[in-house]
Amino acid sequence: MSHLLYGGNVVANDVRLHYLRYGGQGHPLVLIPGITSPAITWGFVAEKLAEYFDVYVLDVRGRGLSSSGDHLQYDTETCVNDILAFVAALELTEYHLVGHSMGARFAIRCASQHPQGLKKIVLIDPPVSGPNRRAYPSQLPWYVDSIQQSIEGMDAEEMKKFCPTWTLEQRQLRAEWLHTCYLPAIVKAFNDFHDVDIHQYIPQISVPALLMVAGKGGVIQADDIDEIQKLNPNISLSHVENAGHMIPWDDEQGFYQAFGDFLDQSII
Template identity: 40%
Template sequence: MPTDPRSLPQSALADLADVPATGRWVRSGSARLHVLDYGGPGVPLVMLPGITSPAVTMDFVARELTDRVRPLVVDVRGRGLSDGGGRYTLEEYAEDTEAVVEGLGLERPLLFGHSMGARIAAATAVRGKVPLGGTVLADPPMSGPGRGPYPTTLDTFLGQLRQAQHGTDADEVAASWPRWPRREQELRARWLASCAEEAVVATHRGFEAEDFFDRWPAVPGPVALLYGADSPVVTAAGAAEARRLLPSAAFAVVPDAGHMIFWDNPAAGLAALRDALRPMAG
């Protein structure tokens, strides 16, 4: 599989100067993983972003949680400043998450993941290799064998990635994501090229080859699932199946939001996340 070079413009690295977090590094096998640590005395919350979302793109979510938890946002393998390489399977991503927990000495952290990150959080929780205090999943891909394709095609992802590799800007991003806050459009324009093509290809393949519902019923509590009212990823049927298979989970629907919950409706998305974390964070 060909691998396009990953790159970051100087303006992207300058974004980190405006982020109220400390960059930390851990090893998972031969890979170095980068984590944005927002500090504070709260319960650690390991945050796992989506398929083409480096850690810095979740800054606007993390900084709104520091009064309740200690957010630590991971540059998932093959994104942002973390190394690429490997298989990019859920098991490998879960191993990376365990390495973050162990490498930073986090005691019974909470896990929170959006989209791809939600699948990783579920896989990590089910593996049970590190003690956790709870898990929150936001709009996990429910596609899989016999369930139809993931709503966003691989060609769409690759088209956006190549656009970024050639140089894009916030206006071009806005054509695809018109509802996003301007700062988030700018961050995506600058940071998308840090995502490895092989990581995107393998992860998208996993969305359709690995069934979320194989793990979901075994996710230990406490667990919460958030989803956008207009999401094509977590449909009404998917949400109903999730409720049936794990009735002990807490569920919250974010109004006026699609799959990109926090970008589409930041206030409602953050309120739902804070509500989900409240009983877990103590």
């Protein structure tokens, strides 16, 4: 039986933000997906987390059912302000923030502002690119070509060109929802991976933080881990050795195990 309670919309930071709520019991947990991941694509993870937490999965602006269009801004600061306004709109007085990839970068920036109620953050394989740094390993044309094809219409078999290791169900869901990723929003987020120095905010994180690294992702390397922990020695570390950047897609059980008891629950 599904733990999905409902999908909803709130007005936050002057835009409509859509979210999915799972579970409804336990400590609130806000999940921020990556650059081209509408909330529904993290549903299988939210179902598991909902056994332990009250889970809210956000459609970042320009994705899924949240506001989109050329009249909006899609820079890091604006999206971070969305998250903080979203939490306030839902009146979450205490919450954990879990972000994957782009969402992890947003979580770093959120935490650096010391928002009231934020208890812990989990940073799932955040891009460590930035000014004068090693480029993010994925290439922009991969995103552009797949989104453009999805706008025209694509099926799971056509998605295999872009996600060859994914299961049929995973590719079906991505093929169904990728067209909701507004291309200018994706391009801006990708450019911000390289133009925004997210490292400057790491020393300002005062809440407990867990950095989860994909062993096969190529996004975070040993030198990057050393730098992050020197910037903030209080950041804990876990590895999912057999997973690429999309960790729960590659090793779902390893993903849950990597949380350990960081969130005061062992996810089994």
